[in-house]
Amino acid sequence: MVSRTITLLLTMLLASSLAAAASAEIYTWEDANGVNFTDDSSSVPEKFREQFFTETGIPPESTTLQVKVSMSRQDKLGASKESKAAVRLANLEQKKIAAEATKQKQLQAEEFQNTLQSLVFYIEILAVLGVFLFVIWMITIVDIVRNEFMSPSIKTVWLLLVLLLPLIGMLAYMFWGSPYKCIRVVARNCSEPGHGVGMISGC
Numbered sequence: 510m511v512s513r514t515i516t517l518l519l520t521m522l523l524a525s526s527l528a529a530a531a532s533a534e535i536y537t538w539e540d541a542n543g544v545n546f547t548d549d550s551s552s553v554p555e556k557f558r559e560q561f562f563t564e565t566g567i568p569p570e571s572t573t574l575q576v577k578v579s580m581s582r583q584d585k586l587g588a589s590k591e592s593k594a595a596v597r598l599a600n601l602e603q604k605k606i607a608a609e610a611t612k613q614k615q616l617q618a619e620e621f622q623n624t625l626q627s628l629v630f631y632i633e634i635l636a637v638l639g640v641f642l643f644v645i646w647m648i649t650i651v652d653i654v655r656n657e658f659m660s661p662s663i664k665t666v667w668l669l670l671v672l673l674l675p676l677i678g679m680l681a682y683m684f685w686g687s688p689y690k691c692i693r694v695v696a697r698n699c700s701e702p703g704h705g706v707g708m709i710s711g712c
Contacts, residue, residue: 639641646675649682 658664671678
C-alpha cells in the first residue's frame with residue numbers, strides 16, 4: 510500500500526516536470542561551435558532566428574513581435590500623454606496672451622479717457638478766457654469810439670492797434686491811452702432856472 514502511494518507521487522511529479530519543460534520555449538541552433546540551446550529569443554543570432562522552431566512549434570519571432578507590439582502601445586500612450594500635455598500648455602499660453610491683451614486694451618482705454626477729460630477741461634478754461642478777453646476787447650473799442658482824443662489821427666492809431674493786435678493794443682490802451690484823451694468837465698448851474706446840465710470839453 511505504501512509502495513503504491515510512493516509510486517503514484519513520483520509519477521505525478523515526473524508528469525508535472527515534463528509538462529513544465531514542454532511549456533517552456535527552448536530555442537536551438539547549430540553553428541561552428543556546435544548545437545546551442547537557450548530560452549531567451551534575444552540571445553539567438555539574427556541569421557538563425559528564421560531557421561529554427563521551438564519544441565512546441567512556435568517560431569521565436571512571435572515573442573519578439575509581442576514585445577514590439579507592447580512597446581509600441583506604450584510608446585503610443587506616452588506620445589498621446591505628451592501631446593495632451595502640449596495642448597494644455599498651448600491653451601494656457603493662449604489664455605495668458607488673451608488676458609494680457611485684454612488688460613492692455615483696458616489700460617489704453619482708461620488712459621484715453623483721462624487724456625480726453627484733461628483736454629475737455631483745458632478747452633473749457635480757454636473758452637472762458639476767450640470770452641472774457643472778447644468782452645474786454647469790445648469794451649476797449651467802444652471806449653475809443655466814444656471818447657475824444659487830441660487829434661483824429663491819434664484816435665485812428667489807437668483803434669487800428671486794438672483791432673489788429675487785440676491783446677497788445679488793449680494792454681497799451683489801458684496803461685498809456687488816458688493821457689491822449691480830451692478832458693470832459695460836467696458843470697451844473699443851479700442859480701438860474703431853466704438851465705440844465707452842461708458839458709465842457711477840453712484838451
